[in-house]
Every structure is written in structure tokens, then in C-alpha cells.
Amino acid sequence: MLPSVVGAALSAAVLAYVLSKGTYLRHARGIRTMRAVRNGIAAVFSVLLALNVWCVVAMPENVLLCDIIAAATLLATAVLAAVIAERRIPARDVTQRRKVLAVGAHPDDLELACGGTLAKLVDTGHEVRGLVMSSGEVGGNAGVRPDEARHGAAFLGLSALRVHDFPDTQLETVSNEMVRAIETAIKDFGPDVIFTHSAHDQHQDHYAVHQATLRAARAHHSILCFESPSVTRDFDPSVFVDINGYVDVKVEAVLSHRNQAGKPYMTPGRVRGMAAFRGAQAKNSNAEAFESVRLLGSAIGDL
Numbered sequence: 001m002l003p004s005v006v007g008a009a010l011s012a013a014v015l016a017y018v019l020s021k022g023t024y025l026r027h028a029r030g031i032r033t034m035r036a037v038r039n040g041i042a043a044v045f046s047v048l049l050a051l052n053v054w055c056v057v058a059m060p061e062n063v064l065l066c067d068i069i070a071a072a073t074l075l076a077t078a079v080l081a082a083v084i085a086e087r088r089i090p091a092r093d094v095t096q097r098r099k100v101l102a103v104g105a106h107p108d109d110l111e112l113a114c115g116g117t118l119a120k121l122v123d124t125g126h127e128v129r130g131l132v133m134s135s136g137e138v139g140g141n142a143g144v145r146p147d148e149a150r151h152g153a154a155f156l157g158l159s160a161l162r163v164h165d166f167p168d169t170q171l172e173t174v175s176n177e178m179v180r181a182i183e184t185a186i187k188d189f190g191p192d193v194i195f196t197h198s199a200h201d202q203h204q205d206h207y208a209v210h211q212a213t214l215r216a217a218r219a220h221h222s223i224l225c226f227e228s229p230s231v232t233r234d235f236d237p238s239v240f241v242d243i244n245g246y247v248d249v250k251v252e253a254v255l256s257h258r259n260q261a262g263k264p265y266m267t268p269g270r271v272r273g274m275a276a277f278r279g280a281q282a283k284n285s286n287a288e289a290f291e292s293v294r295l296l297g298s299a300i301g302d303l
Contacts, residue, residue: 032089044076097125101191103182116241117288140259144259145257145259155253186220193223198228202231243288
């Protein structure tokens with residue numbers, strides 16, 4: 001009976017781990033197709049838990065059968081470890097560590113526009129910080145959206161995220177204040193590259209943040225503009241970042257903004273579709289697209 005008790009305990013522990021979504025996702029951040037892996041683990045170990053409990057409760061006298069089920073549980077655990085190792089996103093070494101500052105208007109803008117790129121930069125060894133200009137009170141609940149932004153940033157691996165409380169949908173009225181806030185971030189951090197919204201964006205806040213960033217970074221050599229869901233047909237990217245292996249990471253970061261759930265552009269299907277579309281343009285599988293205001297080659301290096 002002891003092997004079955006051990007098998008049941010092991011199955012229960014694995015199930016508790018993968019079903020505690022926040023804990024699992026945080027630890028599984030570097031695994032490709034993390035949600036599919038999680039679902040597969042849950043299905044297999046649910047069956048094994050039921051079989052081990054059945055052996056302990058209903059069939060303790062059938063030692064051989066119970067031992068086989070317990071052994072299967074141990075084997076499944078070993079296979080699980082092998083699958084996780086195989087699905088790991090490979091790490092890359094960089095010749096020089098860069099600093100990247102991403103500036104967005106609303107709590108979910110960075111994840112939607114360049115979440116895959118930011119996560120990849122972090123995993124590659126670069127330092128990434130975020131700056132968000134509003135708490136998104138018009139488009140959602142200002143009481144929860146800043147925390148969702150911090151959760152998303154932590155999941156992507158950003159070293160810091162500052163959420164300002166400038167007026168949502170009216171950011172153009174505080175242009176000078178935003179310029180000063182961005183100038184302070186640039187001075188404190190000294191980024192090599194700055195990401196922000198495109199000028200070709202029909203959302204007034206996005207355009208206002210673009211203008212404020214360009215003013216604040218008027219002496220900076222490398223500014224890339226990311227693609228928000230509200231960009232116009234004039235958005236014309238010339239820089240693409242390969243995010244193969246990071247689409248699931250981006251999806252999970254976007255889903256962390258539960259207050260925005262239900263909006264069409266927040267769905268996994270839309271996120272994956274955009275990544276595939278830009279990947280096709282870049283002659284790759286998945287990518288994120290950027291317009292270049294200006295870009296110094298030595299600053300971006302092997303990003």
C-alpha cells in the first residue's frame with residue numbers, strides 16, 4: 001500500500017502546483033507553450049491521482065496492480081521533467097548588456113505591443129524598465145489596473161515599472177508633465193534604446209505619449225515605435241524582432257489584465273494572429289514590428 005500512498009501524494013502535489021495558476025505561470029515563464037504543457041500535466045496526473053487513491057481505498061490487497069500504478073506515477077514524473085527540459089526557451093549570451101526603456105499610455109499597452117520583445121530582452125540578459133502614463137480609469141477600473149500592469153511587468157521580467165496617474169483619454173492636456181516624467185526616467189536609467197507608441201495611432205493618448213517621448217528623448221539616438229491595436233494603416237514597420245518561443249509568454253502577460261477581458265484585441269487568438277502576421281512579413285514564424293524614429297546600430301547591438 002505504501003507505494004500507492006506515495007504515488008497519490010506525488011500526484012496531488014503536482015496537481016496542486018500546476019492548478020495554482022499564478023505560481024505555475026510564474027515558474028513556467030521560460031517554457032514554450034506553457035498553457036498546453038500545464039493542461040497536459042493536469043490531465044495525466046488527475047488520472048494517476050484517481051488510480052492511486054482507488055488502490056489505497058478499494059484494492060489494497062492487489063499489491064501488483066497498485067505497484068504498477070505507483071511506478072507509472074514515478075515514470076510520469078520523470079517524463080514531465082524531461083518535457084519541461086525540452087520545452088525550455090534556450091538562453092542566449094550577449095556581448096554587451098543593454099538598457100531598454102518602454103513607455104506606454106495605459107496599463108496594458110506594453111504587453112499588447114511588445115510583450116514578446118521585452119520578455120526576450122530580459123531573458124537575453126538586458127535590463128528592461130517600463131513607464132506607464134495613466135491608470136486607465138476611463139477604460140477600466142483604476143483601482144486594479146495599475147496592479148495588473150505591475151503583475152504583467154513582473155511576469156515579463158521587467159526590473160521596474162512606474163505607473164503615473166495622468167488623466168486617461170486626456171493625456172494631451174498634460175504634455176509638459178509627461179515630458180518631465182519621461183526625462184526623469186531617461187536621466188535616472190540611461191537607456192540604450194527607448195520604445196514608445198507610433199505617431200500613426202488613432203488613439204489620442206497613444207499619439208500624445210509618442211509626442212512627449214520624442215520631446216523628452218530629443219537628444220537620444222535610438223527610438224523605436226511599437227504597434228498598438230489602434231495603429232492606422234500608415235504604420236510602416238522596418239524593424240522586426242523574432243519572438244518565436246515568446247508568443248505564449250506574451251499571451252499570458254496580456255491575460256494578466258483581467259479588467260480588460262472581453263475586448264477583442266485582448267484575446268489569445270488576436271495576439272497570436274498579429275504575431276504570425278508580422279512574422280510572415282519578416283520571413284519568420286512570429287515577430288513584433290517597430291517603426292524606427294532613429295536607431296544607432298551600436299546601441300541596439302545583438303538585441
